[in-house]
Amino acid sequence: MTLLDHAVIWHVYPLGATGAPTRDWGEEAHAHRLPRLIDWLDYVVELGCDTLLLAPIFDSVSHGYDTLDHYRIDPRLGDEADFDRLIAECRSRGISVLLDGVFNHVAATHPMVAGGGPVKRDGDGNPVGWEGHGDLVELDHSDPRTVDFVAEIMEYWLARGIAGWRLDVAYAVPTDFWAQVTDRVRATYPDAVFLGEIIHGDYLGLIHDGHLDTVTQYELWKGIWSAIQNVNFWELDHALGRHNEFVQGGFMQTFVGNHDTDRIASVVGDAGAAVAAMLLFTLPGVPSIYYGDEQAFRGEKGEGFSTDDDLRPTLPDTPAGLAPEGEWMHALYRQLIGMRRRHPWLTRARVEVTDKQNEHISYTVTDGEHRCEVTVTLQPEVTAQIRFDDGEDATFTW
DSSP states (O other): OOGGGTOOEEEEOHHHHTTOOOSSOOGGGOOOOGGGGGGGHHHHHHHTOOEEEEOOOEEESSSSSSEEEEEEEOTTTOOHHHHHHHHHHHHHTTOEEEEEEOOSEEETTOHHHHTTOSBOBOTTSOBOEETTEEEEEEBOTTSHHHHHHHHHHHHHHHHTTOOEEEETTGGGSOHHHHHHHHHHHHTTOTTOEEEEOOSSSOHHHHHHHHTOSEEEOHHHHHHHHHHHHHTOHHHHHHHHHHHHHHHHHSEEEEESOOTTSOOHHHHHHHHHHHHHHHHHHHSSSEEEEETTGGGTOOOOOOSGGGTTGGGSOOOOSSGGGSOGGGHHHHHHHHHHHHHHHHOGGGGGOEEEEEEEETTEEEEEEEOSSOEEEEEEEOSSSOEEEEEETTSOEEEEEO
């Protein structure tokens, strides 16, 4: 059994959650903000999660995905002592920690760019920007030095107590590169977990050829919110057919929101967000909760430099500061996660749609020994029913 067999992930964006500035900041912005997350760890456990996924925490220019030094905690968050304290507090509560590794590109001002490091260069020797972003430079994944560079970073933080890595834009990196790196790292850390980000493409190819453990299941995310928003469960039926194929070949990280997407409650409303949560925790996969979705947070992508600010909000100092309006969703998440905890077989199960109309869907989830039946209706009222073969059941009306 691996971590992913039982993981329920709480995904947080530390720079935003702790109130760190992301633009035009100087030394006056340096602060020990990372320990603020410690006051949220009991909340994470009480929610039912056992894994904390941290968006970038390394020294960077602005938003964290423009790294300057992979061995240094971003000074806006603190230092390594703060990190060690957070890891120790997580360990004492049985929480595993995954870090977000940006290994496709670095900031254009990263020392290796001017210092002859392994970055892509054009015919004139100029650094190659990533997808038109002049402030980001692609690493050269055909250069053996890049394997050393990435593997050594991974091993350094694994030695400091993390359980594994989320691999940012893993789809943009050759799969054989990931295979080289993960094989090397697992020689020392055989239980390390590797989660690859992929939006469109060959999900199972990235897992199998890249020797990863799981990938982001964006197809299911799209199928869930679109089916609810458009009252058209035929799209979800298609996505579940694909999902069924994927989960037979590997773990799938499932989610209804993350740091790059509009908040689910902003897209489909409160009742729709409740349905999305119910789907998330009754379908096969490794469920991941983006911080605040369990409180019905709102947020939509904007335009310009602040495009993602609303998606990455500051948390109160402690959970006691949360608005009471979100408690009903929090209670629902706790109920659904508790149900998930009592039926861990769901992670590797199969799903089959047994009935569907535009406004209605029924499906069964089985693993050969266990069975769960789910029915969701969006009109004339929003209802859901869950029945397990061990007698546990729940009915909801929103």
